[in-house]
Amino acid sequence: MLQLLLDLFADAADARAPVAPMLPVSPERETAAVSNASGQPESSAQAATLKIADGPAIDLNDALLPAQFEHPRANRTIRFSHAHVAYEFKRGKRRTIGFQVGADGLTVSAPRWTPLGEVDAALREKERWIVTKLREARERHARLEAARIEWREGAEIPFLGEPVVLVIDPRQRHGRGGAVLVPGDAALPGVPTMALHIGLPQTASAEQLRDTAQAWLMRQARRLFTERLDHFAPQLGVRWQKLSLSSADTRWGSASADGSIRLNWRLIHFRQPVIDYVVVHELAHLREMNHSPRFWQHVEDILPDYAERREQLKGELVPRW
Template sequence: MLQMLLDLFDDARRVRAPQAGAAEDSKPETPLAQVVRAPGAPQIVASAPPVALADAVAPAQFAHPRANQSIRFAHAQVAYEFRRGQRRTIGFQVGADGLTVSAPRWTPMAEVEAVLRAKERWIVTKLSEARERHARLESARIEWREGAQLPFLGEPVVLVLDPRQRHGRGGAVLVPSEPAGEGAGVAPSPMALHIGLPQAATAQQLRDTVQAWLMRQARRLFTERLDHFAPQLGVQWKKLSLSSADTRWGSASADGSIRLNWRLIHFRLPVIDYVVVHELAHLREMNHSPRFWQHVEDVLPDYADRREQLKGEPVPRW
């Protein structure tokens, strides 16, 4: 069933696996945003219920790079960007840079501060979440140099500059990991991707070569998985396109076209299979109705767990 997987590592090792009418799915995390109304308006609207603040030894510090106002809460000091304009309500946004507050030209600062204090718990919680998300993204950033690591099918791969490797300049070959040593607790070394570039290669050259290799592996694997699952769902797919979108993992069109993000190749096979089955199921139901999810469950009874894994695993930053 997984014959194609035997070739994924360029014969070096066996892979280990533990428009109208279009459907778009599996969106990664997006920036946070919130808008509230000034006092006297019907209500203050929140996109999510407030989350209790954690006890802190010292107040947290948050500063927007264009901060021109600040407020001290019980658990945080927040420097925020303040704007005035032709609007009728007080609004605020929490994003990657921090807190931005917008207000009508006539609104006194005391009123602005009152609105912020009314939403203190939500603001501080969302600022903390945004900071943690930024830290996760930075930790997943790939350093384009020899010795850097990136995940391939859920396993770490070390980048090695090797101009002598047999595929010639610009090629790459995956070398299997060495077995663990005899001593207790000695882990096996990670796999190595030998790249046919000189030691003086630039970061951009390395990035482009690795991306081209990963995209070739992605197309081969996705094709095999589409062929594997399509008969189980009773559908036929017609065309596979690779996407580099930052906002979704896949989409399907009624004409049988499937679009999958090539960065899925970073994840383990069960997670990839969830996205593949999800998109194939759209060829039967171009929606997310109970019938759609039943088709997914018929093929992958544990699809909910796989979906959570997709949401929870960090995506390498390119």
Template sequence: MAMRQLVLDLFGVAPAAHPSEEKTPPALAEQTQAATQSIANEPAVLLNDALAPAHFAHPRANRAIHFAHARVHYEFRRGQRRTIGFTVGAEGLSVRAPRWTPVHEVEAALREKERWIVAKLGEARERHQRIESNRIEWKPGATLPFLGQSVTLVLDPRQRHGRGGAVLVESDADAPDAPDAPDAPRLALHVGLPHTATPEQWRDTTQAWLMRQARRVFTARLDHFAPQLGVRWQRMSLSSAGTRWGSASADGSIRLNWRLIHFRESVIDYVVVHELAHLREMNHSPRFWQHVESVLPDYAERRGQLRDEAVPRW
């Protein structure tokens, strides 16, 4: 009887009323009794069994582990290291272990970090879904983020000759001809293309403009923070790395991902300071983070924003 009641509760069907308490019209009562009998004859299904476990698969997975509520196919490598290391990235879970570590010890370490691993994989999947939902459709009226603000693409053939084929226009909310709608675009990138322009032309022209802005903004921020850290940078180049926002070399060379231009300046500043701090410490030791914190006391919050916010899918 207890199991029957559980099944009825799950399906939202009330148990048949006692004859002395019956107030339902006969036709409806017969239907209720028939439905109750049909459900009672079905095999009971536990709620945990009805929920399929989550499945995560790294594209280069060569091992798998079954957790309580997730199946994880991960990339496993051995190397010259002393400890077992886990990395959860856009592709999934990667595990590194010393050459001498038995597999059962690796799996024990994974199970010990099960909640953390599954949570991070879930966050990575959600972030990927947000990126996919932000995929840009390259045509007039498309929007994309620039320094944390939404910019609308506008076809303007007048810009074809000069200013690199595009110019950013900010509407004046107080102007007589300003849009009345509160959600009307305030920033518009006027792109100098013909009416017959292809999506590829829209993309390439917009990217060229964004990269010019990235070089300008990144150079200014490097010049601003380098003296505060007591370092001198020698050369800055833009990268298109898929998983790294920046890098630094001992010779003073800094590489920054041009897609950072999508983020707010506060987030860009975190990456800039991070790479400049590597000119003091080429590692991630406590002393390195002390250098970062000396310039950006709230660096942890900015790092979280960099991790959580999704750039548009190109």
């Protein structure tokens, strides 16, 4: 029977070993510093268009109805030409007015002495940027919610870019708490061609189903990542020493000069070409602990289409657990 739980993290790497810049997950928030304490703009407003997923770019001037955005801790509002924005306003020890757009909405920070009129002027200076980022954040949140997994029999999870249906199977040969991938019916269009049979009773809770599926995915991640590290390391002329699995929300991977590699196990949801890009990226850091032109040349030597794969990685949507 396959081991249920993985050893997620190996012994900590030597704290003195240099660590390469980590490969980040797509950012959750955008920030901008837009004016100085006197209210003079530090940079001009950025003209922007809104790109809806799988749709055309839309100029904000084409919007017919004002959008509504409200931060859960909103204490001020502003009415733009195409949006009404309730935002969180904070004062502190800073020299500029700054904007931050995240999952909750817009947060504005200003020096303690800045008049509210200058804050409003700065907001209007960056109206297009703010509204665009708020719309993008809302769209991203909607996509994330659509990707949330409902842990029940018949639910689907992505594995190497393909949907896998979950089947509760108390009789499956790997026993209680185990899981095994079984080919599905490829002849039926729209039906996943793989099923993950999980050895749990029909009365199993959603948490039990989730934990067993996650343990299986992590085993597959360690197996595949090890295989790909072994495949690409000789091509780069490097040796990796240790693989750790990460569950970080903001990083896909990192590398240390002592040969330690850390990869996010959630990469197993994605297609192998995308996984290979992250693996090569981290191995290349064993040659160059930076993102210099020499570093990217090492990556390109192995993956001539790395730029395309990098964009594919940015577009991947991580399922919500």
